[in-house]
Amino acid sequence: xxxxxxxxxxxxxxxxxxxxxxxxxxxxxxxxxxxxxxxxxxxxxxxxxxxxxxxxxxxxxxxxxxxxxxxxxxxxxxxxxxxxxxxxxxxxxxxxxxxxxxxxxxxxxxxx
Amino acid sequence: xxxxxxxxxxxxxxxxxxxxxxxxxxxxxxxxxxxxxxxxxxxxxxxxxxxxxxxxxxxxxxxxxxxxxxxxxxxxxxxxxxxxxxxxxxxxxxxxxxxxxxxxxxxxxxxxxxxxxxxxxxxxxxxxxxxxxxxxxxxxxxxxxxxxxxxxxxxxxxxxxxxxxxxxxxxxxxxxxxxxxxxxxxxxxxxxxxxxxxxxxxxxxxxxxxxxxxxxxxxxxxxxxxxxxxxxxxxxxxxxxxxxxxxxxxxxxxxxxxxxxxxxxxxxxxxxxxxxxxxxxxxxxxxxxxxxxxxxxxxxxxxxxxxxxxxxxxxxxxxxxxxxxxxxxxxxxxxxxxxxxxxx
Numbered sequence: 001x002x003x004x005x006x007x008x009x010x011x012x013x014x015x016x017x018x019x020x021x022x023x024x025x026x027x028x029x030x031x032x033x034x035x036x037x038x039x040x041x042x043x044x045x046x047x048x049x050x051x052x053x054x055x056x057x058x059x060x061x062x063x064x065x066x067x068x069x070x071x072x073x074x075x076x077x078x079x080x081x082x083x084x085x086x087x088x089x090x091x092x093x094x095x096x097x098x099x100x101x102x103x104x105x106x107x108x109x110x111x112x
Numbered sequence: 113x114x115x116x117x118x119x120x121x122x123x124x125x126x127x128x129x130x131x132x133x134x135x136x137x138x139x140x141x142x143x144x145x146x147x148x149x150x151x152x153x154x155x156x157x158x159x160x161x162x163x164x165x166x167x168x169x170x171x172x173x174x175x176x177x178x179x180x181x182x183x184x185x186x187x188x189x190x191x192x193x194x195x196x197x198x199x200x201x202x203x204x205x206x207x208x209x210x211x212x213x214x215x216x217x218x219x220x221x222x223x224x225x226x227x228x229x230x231x232x233x234x235x236x237x238x239x240x241x242x243x244x245x246x247x248x249x250x251x252x253x254x255x256x257x258x259x260x261x262x263x264x265x266x267x268x269x270x271x272x273x274x275x276x277x278x279x280x281x282x283x284x285x286x287x288x289x290x291x292x293x294x295x296x297x298x299x300x301x302x303x304x305x306x307x308x309x310x311x312x313x314x315x316x317x318x319x320x321x322x323x324x325x326x327x328x329x330x331x332x333x334x335x336x337x338x339x340x341x342x343x344x345x346x347x348x349x350x351x352x353x354x355x356x357x358x359x360x361x362x363x364x365x366x367x368x369x370x371x372x373x374x375x376x377x378x379x380x381x382x383x384x385x386x387x388x389x390x391x392x393x394x395x396x397x398x399x400x401x402x403x404x405x406x407x408x409x410x411x412x413x414x415x416x417x418x419x420x421x422x423x424x425x426x427x428x429x430x431x432x433x434x435x436x437x438x439x440x441x442x443x444x445x446x447x448x449x450x451x452x453x454x455x456x
Contacts (some may be wrong), residue, residue: 015195017121017169026121026169028196033220035170035196 002079003006004055007094010046014090018043028088036088049091057082058093117344117388120378121169124347124358126158127184128176133202134239134291135227136264137301137308138363142176148351153183157190157368159348165196166375168346174200174358176350179210179284185217192218200225203250204243211253222254223262223291229277233270248285255286263332264287268308272318277323289329292319294426296359297415297439309437312428338396338427339403342387342410346378354452356384359411367452383420383453392421396429415443 010016017026025043026037038046044064048057050110061078065071114405128150131142141147149161151207163171171191179201191197199214203224224247227237231244254261263282265271271278275292276333282290295301295309310318316334324330329364333339345357354366354377366377377384387427392407400406407413408424416425416434423430 015164015169017167019117020122021116021118028169030193030218033192033196033218035220 001081002054003093004058005052005053007053008049008057008082008091009051009094010049010084010097011092014104016046018105027088027090032089034088036090038085041077042081042085045078045083046090047083047084051094053081119167119259119375120344120346122172122321122344122346123163123168123170123374124174124345125156126175126230126348126350126358126361127173127178127187129350130180131175131177132204132240133177133178133243135300136237136239136304137268137295137299139294139296139298139301140176140357141299141357146176146350150350151352153181153187155352156187159364159374160191160194161188162374164168166197168195168454170196170198171195171298172198172200174309177205179200179205179416183349185213188219189217194218198223201250202238202243205242206250206253208253208256211250211257211259214254215257215259220333221260221262223264224251224287225264225266226251226278227265227268227283228271229274229281236270238333248281251282251287253286255288257260261286261290263287263293264291264293264298266293266295267315267318268295269310269314270308272310272314275318276321276323278331278348279322283325283328287328289331290324291331292322294333294409296411298359298362302439302443306437309436311435312431315426318429333409335396335427335429336398336402337342338399338408338430340345340390340392340405340407343390343405345388345395346374348374353450354381354384356387358421359409361415361450362416363411363450367455381453386422388403394423396423396427396432398429399427415441418442 013030015028019026023040025038027038046109058078128146129140129142130144130146138250160182193246197219198221199219200223218327226234226247228234232405234244235241242404251261265278297305319334322330347355347358348369349355352368352370354374355361366381387410390406395406408427412426413422413424414420425434425436
């Protein structure tokens, strides 16, 4: 369950592979080996989970959605997206604010 | 319509072209010993580092039989820390202990080839008595070890009538998914083609009749799911050749990773670039819409037409009267080896 006062971070051992050409991001979770494809909404939520509180992440999500689409982002989409990332082991909850756990972002090789 | 990738996130690796079975239709014409000097485990590990540093996040590992090489688990454990690993195997070397070692190595998914729903059919293909029971046991062991496990079957005249039983068998063994694969005219399958190949109508009838048990997923790539996956394909053979896709192994050589960085072949080889563009004049609208790619499989199209922009005859909408039970003479002549595509 989402809790606004809890803090959220990326799982420590993730490998993250943005595929901007396809508008998605691939995530590998080595501790429970699986490959996930995140759509742009889930990718944005993941980017915001850098140790901030749930309340701050929700506000950041709403702000970016408003700036990029001119619409009000539905909080239910944010909450279900964050809970889905937690269920997959991509994001973890902490009781206290933490520095970003990271997750290694893969480069895409030489772009020529 | 055609997707575009600046660089590939996924790759297929043929870890070895040696095997402990003697399959009549082996695409790699495998024997107990590899025909070519293969990459050592140290070379594969160095390549894995290269892949990880260049944005690859999934490796699909096949053979031959990967587990037939004694150093395979060392490579797998190294790769699985860095990327999702999928291992295709005949399963005969997987007992309870091996399934636990695969789990400990961090494998993401295992695909077990079973060529029929009965020992008689499977072992007609493998020519090794007892291989059916060992492969079935492998599926059970893998599932019990907590590894997501698929079963793969190549659709042929010998097993077509068994496909409903095959789906039930997969469900009973606990497999998560079944992949029904088309037959390719490669390796030893070419010489046996008239005996094993079904007409397209016969294949479509099997596909239309599929009724998987609840909870069992089925993958298949016939109409309207015939995709041209060259846009994302990256593959390297056991001796280091970059070939785009394993089904192109007899047709192409984009360069060897022993002599050049893999991405040089991706970026610079003209034919590799052309195949990723999927500039084909004729496509099936239904398949293009569902797969977001045009023209169907390039390996099948090239095999039957000898042109890279030809339509895929395995789709009824693109078949154009091709009888896929009959191979072109060109394929049956002694192979001159893959084409060096650098100057294409």
